[in-house]
Amino acid sequence: MPDVTKTAAAAVEDAIAPPSAAAPAPQKQKSDKARSLWGDAWVDLRRNPYFVVSAVLIVALLVITAFPTWFTGASPTAGDLVNHYLGKPELGKIGSEGWLGYDGQGRSVYARLIHGTRASVIVGICVTLIVTVIGGIMGMLAGYFGGVLDAILSRITDIFFGIPFLLGAMVVLQSFTERTVWVVVFALAFLGWTQITRVMRGAVITVKQSDYVHAAKALGAGTTRILFRHILPNAMAPVIVVATIALGGYISAEATLSYLGLGLSAPTISWGVDVSAGVQQIRTAQHILLYPSIMLSITVLAFIMLGEAVRNALDPKLR
Numbered sequence: 001m002p003d004v005t006k007t008a009a010a011a012v013e014d015a016i017a018p019p020s021a022a023a024p025a026p027q028k029q030k031s032d033k034a035r036s037l038w039g040d041a042w043v044d045l046r047r048n049p050y051f052v053v054s055a056v057l058i059v060a061l062l063v064i065t066a067f068p069t070w071f072t073g074a075s076p077t078a079g080d081l082v083n084h085y086l087g088k089p090e091l092g093k094i095g096s097e098g099w100l101g102y103d104g105q106g107r108s109v110y111a112r113l114i115h116g117t118r119a120s121v122i123v124g125i126c127v128t129l130i131v132t133v134i135g136g137i138m139g140m141l142a143g144y145f146g147g148v149l150d151a152i153l154s155r156i157t158d159i160f161f162g163i164p165f166l167l168g169a170m171v172v173l174q175s176f177t178e179r180t181v182w183v184v185v186f187a188l189a190f191l192g193w194t195q196i197t198r199v200m201r202g203a204v205i206t207v208k209q210s211d212y213v214h215a216a217k218a219l220g221a222g223t224t225r226i227l228f229r230h231i232l233p234n235a236m237a238p239v240i241v242v243a244t245i246a247l248g249g250y251i252s253a254e255a256t257l258s259y260l261g262l263g264l265s266a267p268t269i270s271w272g273v274d275v276s277a278g279v280q281q282i283r284t285a286q287h288i289l290l291y292p293s294i295m296l297s298i299t300v301l302a303f304i305m306l307g308e309a310v311r312n313a314l315d316p317k318l319r
Contacts, residue, residue: 041313051309057302065121068114076115076269079105101287119270124251127188132243135193139200161194173262199242203235237314245307248300255296271296
């Protein structure tokens with residue numbers, strides 16, 4: 001008869017004995033590293049075809065803006081009446097001086113299209129940066145401090161918001177005898193900061209109620225540290241979305257003002273200036289008007305698509 005005591009002791013020893021080399025203990029799976037809102041947004045953006053297409057177009061526009069001579073060696077201002085605007089564009093000679101035809105003064109439409117990118121893109125980017133800084137600071141101060149300061153800044157914003165954007169820009173530009181790129185930037189930025197202010201104010205009011213802001217105040221953090229370390233990074237998401245979409249609108253506004261003869265003027269090269277000149281030959285030479293219009297539409301669409309993609313990535317409700 002087997003010894004029951006010995007058998008039970010052996011079973012206990014086997015149960016508490018460490019695993020043998022032949023049967024290694026299972027390894028723990030590495031947990032995924034927690035991502036922030038911006039990390040999640042970047043993952044979503046890389047999978048969004050609208051973001052990829054718009055980003056490629058915008059990068060191409062920036063390269064053209066910085067290095068226009070890489071794409072054409074023709075002068076955008078040198079005219080030769082031998083190159084008649086009634087001649088058909090040489091569409092088979094891609095990148096040549098006469099690829100897209102000539103305008104009424106014998107200038108290359110393709111060269112003006114490439115060099116006109118700089119003025120339009122610079123106006124859009126500079127206006128966006130200025131209105132984001134001004135509107136962001138005003139909205140952050142109004143939303144965080146509230147009270148009398150909020151009332152004063154909100155009423156100032158309402159006054160400027162009530163001025164029609166294009167009509168107000170026309171009035172401002174009429175006071176300048178020479179309308180350069182920076183004059184147009186000033187006119188558009190002077191009236192374009194109101195929307196950013198409202199968006200930032202609403203975002204700051206929401207963020208300042210968060211627990212981490214109350215904890216920072218309880219720990220004795222200063223106002224400047226709370227504003228720029230805790231509130232601003234968490235309130236910038238909607239502002240970035242609005243600014244990105246508005247950038248395309250500023251480019252369109254510059255072209256509209258130039259078309260009306262109240263924006264950029266010669267010798268500055270701009271798509272709006274060329275569209276305005278092309279209207280005069282629209283019956284006989286449609287290509288003078290067509291190609292700058294297409295380039296302008298593609299640029300505005302690219303920035304709007306980028307803004308929509310960023311909005312979808314940063315808004316958890318839309319995922």
